[in-house]
Amino acid sequence: MTTASLPAGLIDEVVAFRRDIHAHPELGFEESRTAGIVSARLRELGYEVHDGIAITGVVGVMHGSRPGKTVMLRADMDALPLAEETERPFASTSAGKMHACGHDGHVAMLLGAARIIAERRDELAGTIVLCFQPAEEGKGGAKLMVEEGMLERFGVERAYGLHLFSQLATGVLGFREGQFYASSDSIEIRIDGFGGHGAAPHLSIDPILVAAEFVASVQKIVSRQIDPIEPAVVTIGAIHGGTTHNVIPSSVTMLGTVRAFDRGVREKMAERIERVLAGVCSASGATYAFDYAWRYPVTSNDVAQTAYVRALAERTFGGERVVTSEKHMGAEDFSFFAERVPACYFVVGSSGDARTSFPHHHGKFDIDEDALETGVRIMAALAFDAPHAAP
Numbered sequence: 001m002t003t004a005s006l007p008a009g010l011i012d013e014v015v016a017f018r019r020d021i022h023a024h025p026e027l028g029f030e031e032s033r034t035a036g037i038v039s040a041r042l043r044e045l046g047y048e049v050h051d052g053i054a055i056t057g058v059v060g061v062m063h064g065s066r067p068g069k070t071v072m073l074r075a076d077m078d079a080l081p082l083a084e085e086t087e088r089p090f091a092s093t094s095a096g097k098m099h100a101c102g103h104d105g106h107v108a109m110l111l112g113a114a115r116i117i118a119e120r121r122d123e124l125a126g127t128i129v130l131c132f133q134p135a136e137e138g139k140g141g142a143k144l145m146v147e148e149g150m151l152e153r154f155g156v157e158r159a160y161g162l163h164l165f166s167q168l169a170t171g172v173l174g175f176r177e178g179q180f181y182a183s184s185d186s187i188e189i190r191i192d193g194f195g196g197h198g199a200a201p202h203l204s205i206d207p208i209l210v211a212a213e214f215v216a217s218v219q220k221i222v223s224r225q226i227d228p229i230e231p232a233v234v235t236i237g238a239i240h241g242g243t244t245h246n247v248i249p250s251s252v253t254m255l256g257t258v259r260a261f262d263r264g265v266r267e268k269m270a271e272r273i274e275r276v277l278a279g280v281c282s283a284s285g286a287t288y289a290f291d292y293a294w295r296y297p298v299t300s301n302d303v304a305q306t307a308y309v310r311a312l313a314e315r316t317f318g319g320e321r322v323v324t325s326e327k328h329m330g331a332e333d334f335s336f337f338a339e340r341v342p343a344c345y346f347v348v349g350s351s352g353d354a355r356t357s358f359p360h361h362h363g364k365f366d367i368d369e370d371a372l373e374t375g376v377r378i379m380a381a382l383a384f385d386a387p388h389a390a391p
């Protein structure tokens, strides 16, 4: 499919969807406006539409006229709790919320592909399941979809998803077979000491000092207890305690994230973090509460599916626009789909210049809208090819 063969006005329409969704960001499981736009558009295009999947998710189904596999194409819809700093004319109108990861583009691109699929449905084999997923950012919308039985309900046999990526040039597609994105778990900690006067520390148990010891010591797990060949990260991202200069508070709370690629490393991190916490608390007479939440598994791409999608991308765009991506310590809840059905998750470059090269989750993050066409075309190509040609 060449650019010329895209329906007239399609890219303008995709850009308009993207800007509208960008201006109205919604957090995970609150994407009711976005879901409404998706649902209305899919109905208009003649899809069988299912609303309220995993609270705010939307699924659109289109049956082909010939036999073939049931193929799911997925876009995530949620924004982040972050103040936008781009000063674009379509910047967020919701204070403290922003599409800083590109999910606005994902929704718009899949709606663009949806139109191509609908207009050429007589060429379609199998069944296309368009999955507009809620709550990718930490809340596990994909997990809830899987738990609700969405894959079985629609008979999904193959799953494909993409992410716009600001560290890759516009229009370049990145693939990686096997492990691609890390597992992501979160930790919540409360250290309970004994409050008192800042001038009489001997009468208190200072949880701030214990927290400081913990934050420093926890990094020694990765440097001294995990095989250096195995990637692992623990980050304490929030620490809260105390109110003023001269009061030793009674407790401190902390939030953190843990990333890994190996199941054994992941389990060891959970156990060792608590061991360090127990050690520093015990040394000072403090106590603690520790919660380790197992969140997203490793996103691992099926080898045959990755080779297939990569070859399709090379045929569609030319080999010079296809690269091998590096492993990434970020995480993706597409992993819940990829655990159940043969799947491929890949990235589409959206960096055109300095303005569109900020990291994801940055207040100045923006995409080069020229990348949208690449996403539309690869999703449409998958819809027409995968039901009869995917391994």
Ligand SMILES: [Zn+2]
Binding pocket: 100, 101, 137, 360, 361
């Ligand atoms: Zn993100």
Ligand SMILES: [Zn+2]
Binding pocket: 101, 102, 103, 136, 163
């Ligand atoms: Zn994202």
